[in-house]
Amino acid sequence: MALQPRNISDAGLRRLAAYHKVLQEMLLAGTPTVSATGIARVLALEPSQVRKDIEATGIAGKPKVGYPLAVLIRWIEDFLGWNNTKQAVLAGAGSLGSALLGYQKFRQLGMDIVAVFDNDPLKVGRTIHGKQVFFPDKLPSFALGAHIHLGVIATPASAAQATADLMVAGGIRALWNFAPAHLRVPDFVVVRNEDLYDSLASLTYKLEKRMAAERKAAAEVCAPVESAVVLLDACTW
Amino acid sequence: MALQPRNISDAGLRRLAAYHKVLQEMLLAGTPTVSATGIARVLALEPSQVRKDIEATGIAGKPKVGYPLAVLIRWIEDFLGWNNTKQAVLAGAGSLGSALLGYQKFRQLGMDIVAVFDNDPLKVGRTIHGKQVFFPDKLPSFALGAHIHLGVIATPASAAQATADLMVAGGIRALWNFAPAHLRVPDFVVVRNEDLYDSLASLTYKLEKRMAAERKAAAEVCAPVESAVVLLDACTW
DNA sequence: ACGGAATCGAGAAGACTTTCTCGATAAGGA
DNA sequence: TCCTTATCGAGAAAGTCTTCTCGATTCCGT
The missing domain is CATH 1.10.10.10 (Winged helix-like DNA-binding domain superfamily/Winged helix DNA-binding domain)
Incomplete structure (x- = not known):
């Protein structure tokens, strides 16, 4: 030990x-x-x-x-903390939110989404993956009443801050934010950003660098044309 | 300068x-x-x-x-590298893949998904968000022919490695992997993993730690019951 | 024209992460 | 039983990332 x-x-x-x-x-x-x-x-x-x-x-x-x-x-x-399942609320019932609701494995990994909130009247009242959709203004009282401390934000960026505010007001202490926005929350709230645009940045940067390096390597082989004909088949473009 | x-x-x-x-x-x-x-x-x-x-x-x-x-x-x-748009292929036309196809902003951020691959016969031939779906066995020749170097994997974990292999065979040099699986690829391929289960780990850990700290703080206030009645209203739970 | 305030650029210092190294320990075969 | 081998645990070293510090520069108001 x-x-x-x-x-x-x-x-x-x-x-x-x-x-x-x-x-x-x-x-x-x-x-x-x-x-x-x-x-x-x-x-x-x-x-x-x-x-x-x-x-x-x-x-x-x-x-x-x-x-x-x-x-x-x-x-x-x-x-x-995966053996101590935490209930969670989801904001945003768009394509990403629906996809997240479909991830049944989350429950084994400590998170159970129990309710969905969306301000689209067409979605409110309906059921997605077995979860009912409510208006966002119900969020704080629901979260407080159910003692929920985990919130998932899958709204458009424009609604993210307001959603975060609602969640914090509802006693939420951890936010999983998929919206491309920087959230301002009190110190006692944990935020994990899952911004795809940020992630894409590092990928496009590295790909561009990699391709540039390859082009340079190819050019170095092909540039000294005077040196050899035997190298020509290495430059098939 | x-x-x-x-x-x-x-x-x-x-x-x-x-x-x-x-x-x-x-x-x-x-x-x-x-x-x-x-x-x-x-x-x-x-x-x-x-x-x-x-x-x-x-x-x-x-x-x-x-x-x-x-x-x-x-x-x-x-x-x-966002002003040098790179064409990309997407593997997996499930809910996550469809959601990704819907992100039109990717094009402004250097990535343009031009084709989708899925081995579900019901999906092949159909069109999702304006992109046609093909069988995965077409992927390598398509990517080679179109000089595509960026691939997005949104398949189930079980298909991720095979998909990655197809993409590498098709000349793909950068992989954006959303499947919860570790990919083995050659050194010259860049991989960016977007594993939600991994991300959830840090969130659940921190939330659990935070809540434990709060419980402890509350206990410290409330535990010495003999000390004060004035503190009782700080312990309203 | 001058002085104060805000900002940059870059090196130094500090904090944090990863990798290295080595003594201790346990299993398995001679 | 003893020797070899694989592994752990933990401290040391190396490396990386972030924050601090300070001289130089530019703007703005007086």
């Missing part, structure tokens, strides 16, 4: 979730134990990093053997 | 995208220039961090004034 709980970074938390996925596959395969080295190999990470992340959960492994698989899975779930 | 281009972190790239959003709002408001301080205030960041990020793009500002707004916007777009 021992292992004082350490601080863990955001990246570390995401890696733990990835480990959890890998471990469940291994469980199905019937492996009884797993080593940090084994997990690292699957995910192409450093074994010492996996060990550090697992250390953060407080579980202890055995030299030469590793960690007992079932126990480690359970430990990670407890650590991430 | 001057300003040698520096390395920028992934987080920095995401912040640049956030700045871009803020700047466009300011442009609509008619502001001619903007300072790093001003951006930082809106997004609750450190001014020096904003300055460092902007430095990375290579644009130079003027003391006491800041940066010319229109130029800075354009500079960020160029830096992120």
